[in-house]
Amino acid sequence: MKKTAPTIRDVAAAAQVSTATVSKYINGAQRFSPKVEAALASAISSLGYKSNPLAKSMITGRTNTxxxxxxxxxxxxxxSILKGANRVANDQGYSVLLVDTEETPSRERRTLEDLSLRVDGMIVFSRMREHEMAWMTEIDKPLVFFGSLSELPLPTVASDDHSGAFMLSQHLRMLGHKRIAYLGFSKSRRDEERLGGIRECLDAAGLPLTIYDADAPSLAEGERLCASIVLGSERPDALICYNDLMALGFMKEAENLGVAVPHDLSVVGFDNIPYGKYTTPALTTVDLQSERMGATAMEKLLAVIRGEPVEKLTRIAPQLMLRASTMARRA
Known part of the structure; x- marks a missing residue:
């Protein structure tokens, strides 16, 4: 016969206290004398009592999610961002509920409003422009945003995309590249920051920039746009891609077209995803510290939930990862 799980009444009887006292102790709503707390702890341990998370959330209004x-x-x-965020959350007794908006801005609001009903706080990526995001400040839950915001009063964590793009451009310039192109993704606000860093570097050197725009930041788009870039009349001698996925898709198709990277043109990306290290040639990229970004955002959000003051913007410094997809050009 299956043994019945101990209840809060069993704990109260064993500790010789009221069920209200047990409830307040379990949920951390009140402290008691050392003698009472010792009796409660002993009763819970000996009975093997486990609290019901759903019932607890109904009492406290907290989900620990x-x-x-x-x-x-x-x-x-x-x-990688999820990995960093999840590690910090688990260390603090929280779980992470993940939603994927699939690069579709039109579904973001409904998704986030639904998510807010199930969690104690949120960490958000968005493709929306800032003037379209005012409704986020009306969500009645603590929120940390990924990326820079100029007007909305939300705490944020951002990579320094401008500096990362400047470093990539400077690296290519120092290798002797004169015809540099950017395969960007203008639907992202981060594209604007990256393009700004590239322009700052190339303008200072008096070098032109050719810009191509992708429909999505994906392997398939890098592959699709490759022919128009490398088979055109003005083929660049170096290409900066919006992210590593686009760069890897581009490099694969370039090989199919008989264009050698880096001998015919150098290719670089952003993000330092694991795959880039193991391609042939290995991809030069900017490491935006994705896992650290996730951990930092989670630490900031949990501080907000605890009512602690936090700085509005935490910016993560990038790191240039030099690999074999770039090479010097002859003067």
Whole structure:
């Protein structure tokens, strides 16, 4: 015969206290004398009592769950962010509930409003422009945003995309590249920051920039646009891609077209996803510290939930990862 699980009444009887006292003790709503707390702890241990998380959340209004909204979970950049966020959450007794908006701005609001009903706070990526996001400040849950915001009063964690793009451009310039192109993704606000860093570097050197725009930040788009870039009349001698996925897709198709990287043109990306290290040639990229970004955002959100003051913007410094997809050009 299956043994019945001990109840809160069993704990109260064993500790010789009221059920209300047991409830307040379990939920951390009140402290008691050392003698009472010792009796409660002993009763819970000896009976093997386990509290019901759903019942606890109904009493406290807390779920001990954090919502994380990403743009595309198949992108290893977001997987690394999840890993960093989840590690910090688990250390603090929280779980992470992940939602994927699949690079679709039109579904973000409904998804995030639904998510807010199930969690104690949220960490959010968004493709929306800032003037379209005012409704986020009306969500009645603590929220940390990924990326820079100029007007909305939300705490944020951001990579320094401008500096990362400047470093990539400077590296290519120092290798002797004169015809540099950018395969960007203008639907992202981060594209604007990256393009700004590239322009700052090339303008200072008096070098032109050719810009191509992708429909999605994906392997398939890098592959699709490759022919128009490398077979055109003005083929660049170096290409900066919006992210590593686009760079890897481009490099694969370039090989199919008989164009050698880096001998015919150098290729670089952003994110330092794991795959880039193991391609041939290995991809030069900017490491935006994805896992650290996730951990930092979670630490900031949990501080907000505890009512602690936090700085509005935490910016993560990038690191240039030099590999074999770039090479010097002859003067």
């Amino acid at each position: 954090i919502g994380l909204s990403v743009l595309d979970i198949t992108n290893p950049h977001f997987s």
